[in-house]
Amino acid sequence: MNVLVLGKGAREHAIAWKLSLSPLVDKVFVMPGNPGITLLDDIPCISEDPTDFDILKSVCKRESISMAIIGPEKYLELGMADTLSKNGIATIGPSREGAKLESSKFHSKKLMRDSGIPTADFDFFTKYEDALTYINTWPFENGLVIKADGLASGKGVFVCDTLEQAKADLKLLCIENPLALENPTHVLIEEKLDGKELSAFAISDGVDHLYIGDACDYKKQGDGNTGHNTGGMGCYSPADWISNDERQYIRRQILDKLFSSLKQKNIQFQGIVFAGIMKCTNGDLKVLEFNTRFGDPEAQVIIPRIEGDLAKIFHACAHKKLSLVKDQFQLSNQSTCNVVKASGGYPGIEQPLNLNNKISIDPELFKEKSRKLFFSGVSKQENYLINTGGRVLGITATANDRSEAISKAYQALEYVKFEGEYFRTDIGS
Ligand code: AMP
Numbered sequence: 001m002n003v004l005v006l007g008k009g010a011r012e013h014a015i016a017w018k019l020s021l022s023p024l025v026d027k028v029f030v031m032p033g034n035p036g037i038t039l040l041d042d043i044p045c046i047s048e049d050p051t052d053f054d055i056l057k058s059v060c061k062r063e064s065i066s067m068a069i070i071g072p073e074k075y076l077e078l079g080m081a082d083t084l085s086k087n088g089i090a091t092i093g094p095s096r097e098g099a100k101l102e103s104s105k106f107h108s109k110k111l112m113r114d115s116g117i118p119t120a121d122f123d124f125f126t127k128y129e130d131a132l133t134y135i136n137t138w139p140f141e142n143g144l145v146i147k148a149d150g151l152a153s154g155k156g157v158f159v160c161d162t163l164e165q166a167k168a169d170l171k172l173l174c175i176e177n178p179l180a181l182e183n184p185t186h187v188l189i190e191e192k193l194d195g196k197e198l199s200a201f202a203i204s205d206g207v208d209h210l211y212i213g214d215a216c217d218y219k220k221q222g223d224g225n226t227g228h229n230t231g232g233m234g235c236y237s238p239a240d241w242i243s244n245d246e247r248q249y250i251r252r253q254i255l256d257k258l259f260s261s262l263k264q265k266n267i268q269f270q271g272i273v274f275a276g277i278m279k280c281t282n283g284d285l286k287v288l289e290f291n292t293r294f295g296d297p298e299a300q301v302i303i304p305r306i307e308g309d310l311a312k313i314f315h316a317c318a319h320k321k322l323s324l325v326k327d328q329f330q331l332s333n334q335s336t337c338n339v340v341k342a343s344g345g346y347p348g349i350e351q352p353l354n355l356n357n358k359i360s361i362d363p364e365l366f367k368e369k370s371r372k373l374f375f376s377g378v379s380k381q382e383n384y385l386i387n388t389g390g391r392v393l394g395i396t397a398t399a400n401d402r403s404e405a406i407s408k409a410y411q412a413l414e415y416v417k418f419e420g421e422y423f424r425t426d427i428g429s
């Protein structure tokens with residue numbers, strides 16, 4: 001089969017790379033992709049805009065695509081999966097209705113509450129004044145969290161420790177609306193949880209589902225988890241501070257409940273669920289949010305641990321036959337660590353990004369199979385790559401344990417350089 005991966009970052013690079021290794025796959029394309037994917041793995045990218053669904057449909061026809069995998073949440077919210085499915089393409093990625101699990105925090109939290117999924121207590125408001133009145137009565141010893149209802153690329157969450165901060169953040173979000181949200185006064189206010197976060201992943205075919213691994217992401221820009229939130233500066237897998245009993249709890253109390261609730265609501269969910277979970281300081285596991293896609297950079301650490309054929313799993317899933325191949329899914333016992341190199345100035349809030357610098361790659365990097373380079377914000381100039389985005393690339397190293405994976409990833413980073421590059425030095429620790 002010919003397969004189309006939709007998206008342009010390192011997550012899509014990792015998905016396309018893994019699919020390209022499958023004997024079931026003739027050709028993999030990425031749309032729009034980035035030139036690093038083609039340069040490194042000889043995977044063609046179709047640089048047109050996939051959110052123009054007429055173009056997308058004609059690309060699928062031209063390249064005889066029979067299966068598509070959708071990376072970013074924005075594409076799902078636009079109804080890309082609905083369009084592809086209507087056109088006979090087996091799709092990994094939920095319908096627009098299924099994607100509301102991520103695109104509306106209110107919808108998602110209500111579903112959690114109704115199905116008894118452990119999560120922080122919350123209230124929902126549609127008017128700024130009502131939310132403000134509520135905040136004024138909040139007991140502040142443990143803080144609170146304000147969340148925009150709509151998709152905000154991780155920027156719509158404000159964790160507040162004082163009343164003053166909460167009032168200022170609420171005003172910013174609802175009145176100034178820097179995120180240009182359609183309904184800026186639709187906000188959730190919830191209790192603040194303290195603990196350590198993990199990302200847990202499952203794939204569903206609408207009938208059955210399968211746990212496909214967990215990882216720990218470093219969302220903050222600076223060492224020691226300081227500075228602004230980013231898309232993710234690095235990651236490791238597995239989340240080795242979670243016990244197998246806790247994994248079982250996640251399967252039963254979170255994922256089973258979620259999928260049976262989706263079924264009850266007649267929501268056909270064919271795709272990946274990413275549960276952001278807090279292991280609270282008292283040991284409780286509570287869901288912070290659900291996403292309806294792979295994480296970035298979580299995909300870059302989980303996919304290299306998948307033994308066997310991901311295309312087979314995806315294909316079965318897209319045809320509601322997950323139960324037939326479930327037993328063939330296996331994760332290696334090895335650990336992976338991914339470190340992201342970003343452009344200087346990332347995430348570009350306080351200073352502009354330092355862009356358009358030549359990326360030098362020492363071929364020594366490719367001598368070991370246990371490390372893999374994935375590209376994101378790059379463009380081609382003459383016969384080399386330059387950095388043209390925030391997150392530029394990431395390297396995943398695989399080893400017998402986490403600490404070895406961390407040092408291998410950092411060693412490997414030495415082989416890829418560009419002017420102004422920025423990366424965290426404490427990923428994995
Ligand atoms: P979300 O988009 O809901 O996952 O939130 C983004 C980030 O905000 C999470 O990864 C957490 O670091 C933080 N966060 C969200 N909800 C809470 C909460 N109830 N308590 C503490 N931190 C939270």
Ligand code: GLY
Pocket residue numbers: 217231232291294295296297298
């Ligand atoms: N790394 C977090 C995300 O993909 O949302």
